[in-house]
Amino acid sequence: MTDARLTLLPIPEQDTHYNLACVEDGERVAFALHGVTERLFIRQAIEVVGDHCQTVSYAYRYQSGEGRKSWLLRWEYFRERPRPDYEYPLAHVHANAEFVDPGPATARLDKPPSHLHIPTARVPLELVLWHVIAEWGVTPKTDDWRDLLSESLEGFERRRRAP
């Protein structure tokens, strides 16, 4: 679905901590996707714990172009609250959308709908990739993408259930 590669950035003086993103010319960028003009931005913070990697936080953005403000959907997660009074679900999704029929409930909102932190479970990157291929018309690089993503998802579920 892309020719781009994600880059690992080890955090100096933190032997087990890494950031992961697509980096070009020293900047994190959203990468191009086959078959569409949209782009996908991926950022993960990863800690190596024992013999596996643990996701500390992530931000995945499906966006209509290169610009960060062109996002359509965002999946975000923090393992711990980023500050003590953070009041949102640690795993959530944002949709850059408006309510078709805003009623009195939405009139009480002190923010646009796109700023709502809609709760989810932690979303593995594989499901985001699955979503953009299956529903947004992104072209996979191989015909067996379902098997590849399913296999990778099984690993995610094993790690999630591990004590």
Added chain:
Amino acid sequence: MTEDHTEAGTPVIELDEREYRAFLEHEVQRGSGLSVEEFVRRYEAGELDEGDPDVSDLAGLLWLGQNGHRAAA
């Protein structure tokens, strides 16, 4: 800065502490118009818009609140 690859072919960019701080400063400036120090101060004071995609992304990039991290300390 050194560039390498994992066995799986994933690029690895190793930055020394000064280079890594410069990378963070650039990314935070680009995303929020603030220095890392100012971003962290304003984020921890609840002064930044949590619905802004850059705010959430940069808080994660800086590992704020994760594993005891405060910015790039």
